[in-house]
Amino acid sequence: VTGASGFIGSRACGGLAELGYEVHAVGRRPSGKDLSHWHCADLLEDDRRRRLVAEVAPSHLLHLAWYAEPGAFWTAPENTEWVAATIRLAQEFAAAGGRRAVFAGTCAEYDWSVAGRCSEADTPLRPATLYGVCKDATRRVVERVGVDAAWGRVFFLYGPGEDPRRLVASVARSLVAGEQAATSHGRQLRDFLHVDDVADAFVRLVDSDVTGAVNVGSGEGVPILRVVELLAEAAGRPDLLDVGALPARPDDPDELVADVGRLRDELGWRPTRDLAEGLAETVAWWRERSGSE
Amino acid sequence: VTGASGFIGSRACGGLAELGYEVHAVGRRPSGKDLSHWHCADLLEDDRRRRLVAEVAPSHLLHLAWYAEPGAFWTAPENTEWVAATIRLAQEFAAAGGRRAVFAGTCAEYDWSVAGRCSEADTPLRPATLYGVCKDATRRVVERVGVDAAWGRVFFLYGPGEDPRRLVASVARSLVAGEQAATSHGRQLRDFLHVDDVADAFVRLVDSDVTGAVNVGSGEGVPILRVVELLAEAAGRPDLLDVGALPARPDDPDELVADVGRLRDELGWRPTRDLAEGLAETVAWWRERSGSE
Numbered sequence: 001v002t003g004a005s006g007f008i009g010s011r012a013c014g015g016l017a018e019l020g021y022e023v024h025a026v027g028r029r030p031s032g033k034d035l036s037h038w039h040c041a042d043l044l045e046d047d048r049r050r051r052l053v054a055e056v057a058p059s060h061l062l063h064l065a066w067y068a069e070p071g072a073f074w075t076a077p078e079n080t081e082w083v084a085a086t087i088r089l090a091q092e093f094a095a096a097g098g099r100r101a102v103f104a105g106t107c108a109e110y111d112w113s114v115a116g117r118c119s120e121a122d123t124p125l126r127p128a129t130l131y132g133v134c135k136d137a138t139r140r141v142v143e144r145v146g147v148d149a150a151w152g153r154v155f156f157l158y159g160p161g162e163d164p165r166r167l168v169a170s171v172a173r174s175l176v177a178g179e180q181a182a183t184s185h186g187r188q189l190r191d192f193l194h195v196d197d198v199a200d201a202f203v204r205l206v207d208s209d210v211t212g213a214v215n216v217g218s219g220e221g222v223p224i225l226r227v228v229e230l231l232a233e234a235a236g237r238p239d240l241l242d243v244g245a246l247p248a249r250p251d252d253p254d255e256l257v258a259d260v261g262r263l264r265d266e267l268g269w270r271p272t273r274d275l276a277e278g279l280a281e282t283v284a285w286w287r288e289r290s291g292s293e
Numbered sequence: 294v295t296g297a298s299g300f301i302g303s304r305a306c307g308g309l310a311e312l313g314y315e316v317h318a319v320g321r322r323p324s325g326k327d328l329s330h331w332h333c334a335d336l337l338e339d340d341r342r343r344r345l346v347a348e349v350a351p352s353h354l355l356h357l358a359w360y361a362e363p364g365a366f367w368t369a370p371e372n373t374e375w376v377a378a379t380i381r382l383a384q385e386f387a388a389a390g391g392r393r394a395v396f397a398g399t400c401a402e403y404d405w406s407v408a409g410r411c412s413e414a415d416t417p418l419r420p421a422t423l424y425g426v427c428k429d430a431t432r433r434v435v436e437r438v439g440v441d442a443a444w445g446r447v448f449f450l451y452g453p454g455e456d457p458r459r460l461v462a463s464v465a466r467s468l469v470a471g472e473q474a475a476t477s478h479g480r481q482l483r484d485f486l487h488v489d490d491v492a493d494a495f496v497r498l499v500d501s502d503v504t505g506a507v508n509v510g511s512g513e514g515v516p517i518l519r520v521v522e523l524l525a526e527a528a529g530r531p532d533l534l535d536v537g538a539l540p541a542r543p544d545d546p547d548e549l550v551a552d553v554g555r556l557r558d559e560l561g562w563r564p565t566r567d568l569a570e571g572l573a574e575t576v577a578w579w580r581e582r583s584g585s586e
Contacts, residue, residue, distance in 0.1 A: 077439070080380050081381075083376070083380055084378075087377050088377055089377055091373055130437050133433050134434060137433040138430070139427060140433075141373055141376055141427065141430045144423050145370070146370070278399055
């Protein structure tokens with residue numbers, strides 16, 4: 001598992017271990033967690049990555065690492081570094097006898113100008129951002145390196161431990177701190193999935209033989225306004241919401257929702273939590289954290 | 294110029310020098326040619342490539358190097374190595390202050406099941422081969438690295454010095470040697486351009502400000518049968534042609550011809566030779582060579 005200290009990765013390691021996998025977790029920094037096989041490595045360093053893959057010789061690969069700095073990741077040149085590193089990782093994995101690989105893709109691979117409900121088979125791929133272009137180009141190549149591979153396209157996610165520069169975490173933290181939370185009009189429909197569910201879907205993908213692109217989402221379009229209202233209800237502070245205070249981005253699509261047919265029918269997977277429950281849990285996490293700060 | 298000892302590259306170096314460029318040529322092996330700036334480097338070696346780009350700090354880049362072993366290149370895993378190396382080269386070029394880059398693409402990026410006359414704007418990109426997938430994915434990324442870039446999609450080419458495992462060279466060599474030349478039915482329409490013209494089109498692209506994908510072809514569809522007949526006429530041995538002796542490949546498209554609107558109208562470029570003349574020159578080259586063997 002690469003990106004093992006990340007928002008999804010830290011949870012996926014546990015899920016794979018529960019299924020009986022001997023999990024080798026890779027992160028750039030030493031882990032504080034109790035993981036028996038932790039490898040401290042920067043996968044952009046070719047020699048280090050090559051040695052690590054040869055040494056571990058994994059049967060399965062869950063590649064979640066990428067450049068993901070909130071805000072910056074959409075346009076950062078580091079994305080192109082990750083195209084090269086991911087392709088090489090896939091080849092090195094195949095050369096080391098790897099059987100099955102799962103990669104993290106993104107809903108930003110789709111053409112957002114026509115998006116709506118995005119289907120792997122039908123929605124055109126026309127990424128508008130460098131991030132989306134790089135993920136899309138990477139998929140085109142790694143699908144051809146000769147290992148059984150799936151590509152999970154992540155939609156929107158949230159949950160305890162999220163970077164506070166991202167939407168749900170930022171609003172939850174403000175509400176818990178008793179500060180105003182400014183949002184846009186919030187009418188855009190988005191597909192939000194709890195990070196535990198996202199991680200679980202990836203774990204099940206690793207453990208399956210489903211190949212190709214698979215949307216990882218809830219399948220339900222919810223207005224962003226509803227998401228922040230649920231957070232405010234959970235925090236007991238609807239008075240702090242300042243809806244419409246921020247401008248909507250001009251290129252923000254009205255609707256961006258996953259068609260989850262493949263996830264549901266081929267993988268037999270469904271989310272375990274509903275949105276209100278997951279958001280309440282997230283608010284509780286921020287409250288606990290603010291108490292201990 | 295990368296791939297400078299190659300079929301196109303060796304000619305492009307001369308053309309750029311004639312336009313007044315200080316040409317730094319890169320090849321894997323020492324050159325026998327009289328080039329003032331020859332750099333012996335394997336661009337797949339990251340350290341070597343990085344150092345070279347930093348040292349030369351080129352204003353322009355013409356990147357022709359790729360894995361091109363006749364027959365093998367369609368499916369060779371080396372293609373994915375070149376995706377990674379090309380993306381990194383493009384970034385390193387941008388970081389070193391590079392202003393304009395031109396890359397060699399391929400007509401194999403197009404969807405050959407609907408190909409016909411291929412237009413950069415309208416023909417779908419759906420490469421069937423690993424080679425085409427890798428070129429296509431590379432273009433998607435290098436167009437976004439922040440330098441002015443054009444992507445020349447090469448169709449079919451021929452000329453003196455071509456690898457004898459390729460169609461025109463193979464037939465010309467057989468005819469000159471007095472051996473039978475077996476071909477398929479030959480009814481497939483293809484777009485053939487003399488390698489001097491291909492190299493010249495790339496030189497003009499480097500020296501222009503045209504960006505994006507540009508087909509590099511003649512714009513004329515000629516049956517392969519006509520090509521081999523012209524070779525046989527030039528060799529004076531029409532009796533040696535064994536048309537229909539080889540099966541046509543089942544996935545071979547009926548027509549694969551470049552729409553050369555961009556090349557002609559935006560670049561103002563036209564081929565300098567007609568096909569009969571270029572093929573006769575090729576036969577003469579093989580005759581001279583067979584005499585000296």
